Amino acid sequence: MTTYYEEIGGFETFRRIVARFYxxxxxxxxxxxxxxEEDLGPAExxxxxxxxxxxxxxxxxxxxxxHPRLRMRHAPFAVTPDAKDRWLTxxxxxxxxxxxxxxxxxxxxxxVTHAAQFMVNTFE
Ligand code: HEM
Numbered sequence: 047m048t049t050y051y052e053e054i055g056g057f058e059t060f061r062r063i064v065a066r067f068y069x070x071x072x073x074x075x076x077x078x079x080x081x082x083e084e085d086l087g088p089a090e091x092x093x094x095x096x097x098x099x100x101x102x103x104x105x106x107x108x109x110x111x112x113h114p115r116l117r118m119r120h121a122p123f124a125v126t127p128d129a130k131d132r133w134l135t136x137x138x139x140x141x142x143x144x145x146x147x148x149x150x151x152x153x154x155x156x157x158v159t160h161a162a163q164f165m166v167n168t169f170e
Contacts, residue, residue, distance in 0.1 A: 049102025054150055057098060063140035064094040070136025077132055080123050100157075117165060124168040134162050 051060070068090045071077050081089055095107035096114060108114070137158050141151055 050150075050153065051098060051101040051103035054101075054144070054146055054154075057103065059144050060094055060098050060101075060103070062144050063137075064090055064097065065140075066143040067093075067136045067140035070139055071133075074132055074136065076129060077136075080129070116161070117167070120165050121167060125165050126168045126170065127166055130162045130166050134159060137162075 054060075068086055071081070072086055083089060092107070092111065095110070099105050099107040138155075141154060146154065
């Protein structure tokens with residue numbers, strides 16, 4: 047059975063999406079200060095490996111980080127509706143970068159929009 051991961055081009059496609067996403071985060075005055083580490087590289091790697099695993103690629107993420115527990119891992123950060131919208135804007139740029147088919151794009155976009163909504167933990 048072909049996984050979605052393989053279907054869209056495997057590791058290289060995910061790497062490009064996440065690289066573009068992090069370029070956006072690096073330049074975002076609201077999001078950048080939320081990332082605890084000076085170097086965004088390790089955070090980029092964690093997110094990349096998570097997405098690779100989620101879509102059927104290698105399970106390196108859980109092998110090294112354990113169960114994702116994403117909502118819990120975001121609890122230390124004030125994820126407001128505004129932060130979520132910015133986050134999604136950068137992810138949209140990442141998806142645009144790789145030019146998936148409309149069906150593939152919709153599938154990925156549906157997932158991240160729902161996941162991002164789920165991560166919101168601060169309302170003001
Ligand atoms: C809604 C807006 C979001 C904001 C503002 C946000 C922000 C952050 C921040 C500040 C970190 C810590 C960086 C690090 O040291 O790893 C992080 C980690 C992470 N985020 Fe998000 N995030 C958002 C949504 C999402 C979504 C939708 C996903 C998944 C689809 C996701 C997946 C991850 C993963 C996998 C990690 C690393 C977890 C770990 O292993 O420690 N995030 N996020």
